[in-house]
Amino acid sequence: MTDFLRRKLIQAAGSAAALGPFAIGSVSAQQKGDIVIAASQPITGIFAFAGTAMNNGLNDFVLWKNANGGVAGRKLRYVSEDSGFKLDQGVAIFKKLMASEKPSFFYGDSTQWAKAVAQDAVAAGTIMTSSTSLASSMADPTGMPQHFVPGPIYGSMHEILMEYIAKTWSKSDKPKIAYVYADTEFGRDGIPAGKARAEKLGLPIVTEIVTKQAGIDVAPEVAKLRRARPDIVIFQGYILAPMPEFVRQMREAGLQSQVMGTAWGLDKPAYDALGAMGESLAGVSPYRYGHETDSTMINAMRDFGAKNRPDMKNISPFYISSWLSGMVFAEVADRCIKANKPLTLPNMKAALESMKEWDSGGIFGTLVDLSKHQAPVGRIYRYEPKTKTMEPASSWLKV
Template identity: 50%
Template sequence: MSSEKNIVNLSRRRAIQAGLGAAAISGFPLRASIAQTGDIVIGAAMPITGVFAFAGVGLNQGLSDYCDWRNARGGVAGRRLRYIAEDSSYKMDQEMAIFKKLMGEHKPAVFFGGSTAWAKVAAKEVGQLGTTLTSGVSFASELADAKTHPYHFMVAPTYVAMGEILLEHISRSARGATKPAVAIVYSDTEFGRDPIPGIKAKAQALQIPVVMEVVTKPGAVDVSSEVAKLRRAKPDFVIFHGYVSAPIPEFIKQMREAGMKATPMGTIWSMDKTTVDTMGAAAEGWMGVMPYRYSYDTKDAPMMQAMKEHVAKARPDMSYASIFNVHTWLAGMAIAEVLERCLKAGKPLNGANMRAALESIDKWDTGGVTGLPVSLKNHQITSGRIYAYDGKTKLLQPASDWIQTS
């Protein structure tokens, strides 16, 4: 019997003795590490159809594009990246089925998923296996906790950190001794509620008064009573979180009709150009936080230029690469950096080694995708920049320097 089979059998016996039968019945073969020769598989469950197809298509394209671009340049330490993705339609059961299927059939070194719920469940499976890193679309705060999610990372700040960047910008922009007042409007969802305690704590630390909290359902809802509350509270800034678009445009429209001068601000998923374009007149003055550049911002950013050129060749009819494309291109870069560090050190591609490689990334130059060098020691990127919509150019333009959170 080969040494690899001995390791597998020993791992199975230890798992059973420890009462970890869930990994065995899930359909995953227990392995000490990912194969050390041949292609390196990156698996993904992407919401290519369904309610989040507007994001899923770009997410799928971005990671696929980066793998193609990297392979054309020799891959990672001479090994080809093989990207295998299936459509989850943003359905949890479907996402988990794809995850288990691809884990069993293709043994990916890294798996990219599309929801917070998936990441939480997958963390248990991946923790038992110890073979695979995971990443995804969610920036929920708990997913950046290396104690509970040791093999998961994100290539953006958490939602809490995004709120902190917004507040840092507000604080730095203040004139005089009095700090501007802030209101927070968020959706009654896990996504919406996630950063609110952290945002309030940061506001208190910066001595920024939070004069109103408003909670709504996501989507098209009647916001007239909520706007009346905001008008009475008289905030200087209104931070929206937990939405992609609606009901943000309606809030802004009614706020302006009520004579409010407050500046509306958002977080990442309400900051794509195509999303902001749909706001119409409400887009004027819209601001928000982004952890990386827009695809049209290529000055002094050679990797953004490389992505733009690759997309132009791969999809000549695509005039704009969305923030979803940029997000997964950067995820691909981070994955390749982790893999390369392991392989150049002669270490097997297993969870422990890839996690160590991930946490060794410090002062990493992303070629301008991010404005500051990146550290992934804490499993997240902790910087971003404020952008504002310009009605004349119909582009989101920088409105601040790059801001680093603690």
């Protein structure tokens, strides 16, 4: 944590203690009326397919929660604007809505956004943030005290993946693993943790291939894979392309490697595209999928969508992730209100860190510990060609 952030957090804590239940000004305003959740969402632009789902998920959670009594008798109110996945626009939305709406919670569109607003968020002392990002740097109770990750960070997912591989492959003939990842923060994140866990488990990483995010000639990279002949190829940092072209050329080169990934790389566009090629994509998902029926909360999403979004044929992980963030926001607010504490950052951070056995309604298949500002659990899923869905291939794993 920078000296600036540390000073501001201490000042906020001191102010909250001094004001207590008789706080005035912005803190007083938070103790009555609606609890505001604001958002900067990429509803247009290159990530509109995800941003629309995230905006719908958080909006729908607020409507569902209010229909089920709200938070300690108070209503939630959701306000959002379109960032277009542009950092300057997202930061401007944060400043605008902070001034006009006085939110207690704010949801953003990226790792960069969360970092860019961090100093202002901590200085305000009245806001908690989250975002779609699962970046390792976002789960930092000291350096990013105002922020939480709605799931496991990428490092945790790669560790879970290595543990699964070690347990399910022959111990006498350990599989050779290749990493293929984009030269972006999204792509690089989690790889060091995965490599460290692989070394600990005696799993050989035989090659690493780093590519541009787009516009890639994969032929030279497939040649490297052919020389290394891995049993497993793990992709990171892609949502779809260039995975299908990689796999097509790998098969043409005689490679039968199992294709694996994490989180957003296991969404419907990826498993549909690879499934159409006869491939069985597998990997670590932070959440149950939208078609599963053994989660009361995902069932609630599906019921809400059937009544209010009849055109929504698939509940995407982006929708689930933002709905889940809304659940955490609501739980933090509920714990503060029931303890008769104002919604200040120190109080909200303490409430979040008290969530050590939190029930997500089955979005995670086990009680989760959010005290480290992430939920380090995940499950291996594998594509099932008969149903054209991702189905469980393991129990829920923790690291």
